[in-house]
Amino acid sequence: MPHLVNPPPSSSLPLIDLSPFLSPKPDPDARRNTARKLHSACLDYGFFYCTGLDSVVSPDDMRHALDVARAFFNTPDDDKLKLRIKPGDGARGYQRIGENVTQYKKDWHEGWDAYKPLPPSLEDPSKLLHGPNQWPAEPASFRPVLERWVDKMHTVGHALMEATAMALGIDVDGDAKGDESGEWARMKSWVADPFWVMRCIGYPPLPPDAEGVSCGAHKDYGNFTLLHADSTPGALQVFLPSPSGPDSTSTGERGTWIDANPVEGAFVVNVGEMVEVYSAGLYKATLHRVVHKSETYRVSIPFFFEPTLEALIEPLPSAVRLRRELLGPDSAATSVKPVIYGDFLRSKVSNNFALEDKE
Ligand SMILES: O=C(O)CCC(=O)C(=O)O
Numbered sequence: 001m002p003h004l005v006n007p008p009p010s011s012s013l014p015l016i017d018l019s020p021f022l023s024p025k026p027d028p029d030a031r032r033n034t035a036r037k038l039h040s041a042c043l044d045y046g047f048f049y050c051t052g053l054d055s056v057v058s059p060d061d062m063r064h065a066l067d068v069a070r071a072f073f074n075t076p077d078d079d080k081l082k083l084r085i086k087p088g089d090g091a092r093g094y095q096r097i098g099e100n101v102t103q104y105k106k107d108w109h110e111g112w113d114a115y116k117p118l119p120p121s122l123e124d125p126s127k128l129l130h131g132p133n134q135w136p137a138e139p140a141s142f143r144p145v146l147e148r149w150v151d152k153m154h155t156v157g158h159a160l161m162e163a164t165a166m167a168l169g170i171d172v173d174g175d176a177k178g179d180e181s182g183e184w185a186r187m188k189s190w191v192a193d194p195f196w197v198m199r200c201i202g203y204p205p206l207p208p209d210a211e212g213v214s215c216g217a218h219k220d221y222g223n224f225t226l227l228h229a230d231s232t233p234g235a236l237q238v239f240l241p242s243p244s245g246p247d248s249t250s251t252g253e254r255g256t257w258i259d260a261n262p263v264e265g266a267f268v269v270n271v272g273e274m275v276e277v278y279s280a281g282l283y284k285a286t287l288h289r290v291v292h293k294s295e296t297y298r299v300s301i302p303f304f305f306e307p308t309l310e311a312l313i314e315p316l317p318s319a320v321r322l323r324r325e326l327l328g329p330d331s332a333a334t335s336v337k338p339v340i341y342g343d344f345l346r347s348k349v350s351n352n353f354a355l356e357d358k359e
């Protein structure tokens, strides 16, 4: 793995072709090439366009997923409200505009959220993240189309995991001896039966007097977010930190918000805070937000491919080594701390409802 001193990020996100990790006959050179580009993209942006997905997701699959989500948002409010997220469960179901909260401001979107189902014996609907998913009856194809989507996103997520291991310089192709430190085995165990979250989000145009934005600035919590959005430009924005940048965040960090406009056939993928932990802080979870001001009703489907709730995520030795090589010997001590993913997630999800709890 060459250790690049990367050029300054440009104003558009890089494209990463994942097909060498999805092919039944992988080409080693092509895999190395993808891993190298992924490494740079994760270092510089924490965000990229993921292409080369057609062996898993066809253009029809992409269209159908957005069509059923849009059709659901078009059903009468009374029907949607029957699926409203229940107190206690706190997570699964429908939220009206303003019920999702980011940094204590109401987001200007409606949404329907599903989480990986728990085995019925473990389900306790009074607890956060428990309780069954609330599938809408209309449109009838909503559930079969999106359950297929969940399966497909697992295939993409596992391929991304392997590419990320290679990007960090971990031997994923060798036998158990090649993976001497057991790092690839450990990474695979984190996603052997991965937790997941799928959101369908509907964004009406943001009114000029709204107190928040369509989706407030945040980082994603977990592993990878695979975002499939309709063709609306000028909505999703990604924050690139730079001391001389024209914009600043709520914490005063300077940088530039760039548009992550949709690219046909590609997902926008970003790394979450768990990648930041296991990459020893090299691959940063990046702030992003949605400011959708145009006249259309925008629909997006982010899929969060996560570690299992029990996984202890900690900096990988290869990542610590790589960090030292790239940033110098003093950088080995990073501030990232090991964390059990489920504990981290529960604390974050309860914060999303902070405003509602206070009312
Ligand atoms: O709708 C989008 O483009 C992004 C949504 C998002 O960032 C999220 O749900 O975490």
Ligand SMILES: [Fe+2]
Pocket (backbone or CB within 6 Å): 218, 219, 220, 225, 288
């Ligand atoms: Fe996000």
